Amino acid sequence: MKPTTPAAEDYLKTIYAHTEWQPEPITPKVLATRLGIAPSSVTEMVKKLAAAGLIAHVPYGPLTLTDEGRLRATAVVRRHRLIETWLVRELGYTWDEVHDEAEVLEHSISDRLLEAISTHLGHPRADPHGDLIPAADGSTARVRAVLLADAPAGHSGTVLRVSDRDPAILRLLADAGIGPGSNVTVVDSATLRLDAGQAHPFSADVAAAVWLTG
Amino acid sequence: MKPTTPAAEDYLKTIYAHTEWQPEPITPKVLATRLGIAPSSVTEMVKKLAAAGLIAHVPYGPLTLTDEGRLRATAVVRRHRLIETWLVRELGYTWDEVHDEAEVLEHSISDRLLEAISTHLGHPRADPHGDLIPAADGSTARVRAVLLADAPAGHSGTVLRVSDRDPAILRLLADAGIGPGSNVTVVDSATLRLDAGQAHPFSADVAAAVWLTG
DNA sequence: GGCAAAGTTTCGGGTTGCCTAAATAATCTG
């Protein structure tokens, strides 16, 4: 099968990421926005990816990955997350600094090097943001999680994951000492309490980025 | 100044590499061969690089780097060699396996990550093949060296560098226990003796790849 | 000095991936 280009990998990865924590399939408009490109460019690439059997698409409909497409997508996600983990664990990056670097390297690293890094790190299962790292065969664990924005007052749980989309949020949370593994309780719709510590007010942006155990 | 594309970086790097151990400037034909592309493609890119002030070129003449071009070239070479060193020292690669991986990554790694790797490795001065790693400011040490093919019988010296162009040669030499730092004597035009060990016959290919102290 | 071989450039083409503007389809709303 034809090798995927960096651009195609970005499309597949973004389509995959959209359904990783929420069920609705992605639309061309949203995909264009996420990729920072014009909708017409998406139409064009979508045609190629559909012709290559990597996505399913009926005109004016949503975009879904085929099995093969999902395999390619998880491979990119695996590369991205292992690179992020490596940057944090070995090279002194903080969790808000790794995204852009991984975004580029995920398209350049060979399988050989990727597995060497994974071995070097002891085959980590999650990246610094709590996102699960797909296995080399594309299989991924599934976790039940609740978005902080959807959690009722009084809900107690462990932080599973923080979206890495906005570095500012990551810095904010790091300053508050909150990250994957933190045990917290939702005081009200805008306040979080660290179990062994103090309360922290949080914004809607933060509420839409933090995921807790159910 | 305009950022350099991966393709342009490859041109600059190859032009630079050609004069690193020998004085003659490179010609378009040789450059095309080294890059594995058609001569007409070189003409085209050369125009762009000349327009960008990175190389000097008169029609039908040789190609030479401007100061700015040399700066860009050494930056790529620095990335390439630090990556090679990192792959060997940290990730279990052997010196004949690192070239292709570095060839790709040299275009993707950020300055931030590069300096983190350099620090992590203790700022090495040479890569696994004995090639000197340019400093971050582009400055490079200069070393007097003699090509094995040009060394007279009886010449004694230390192996400074082995060209990384042919992995088979690197494997051959590794098997013989010869590498940068080995002290050797040229017995005759086809035999080398390790100072503390046995004699090894060598081919013309090997003679054109090994450099000794003068 | 002249002519063939070798090197270089020009020219017309092709691919990928992006763009804007305009056309068309789907969806929302009064």
Add this chain to the structure above:
DNA sequence: CAGATTATTTAGGCAACCCGAAACTTTGCC
């Protein structure tokens, strides 16, 4: 349910890189 809004697609272009074929220099050699 019809017009208005929004989403999607089509059409035409552009920049980066590459190609092969043909034209044009330079070089090497008798």
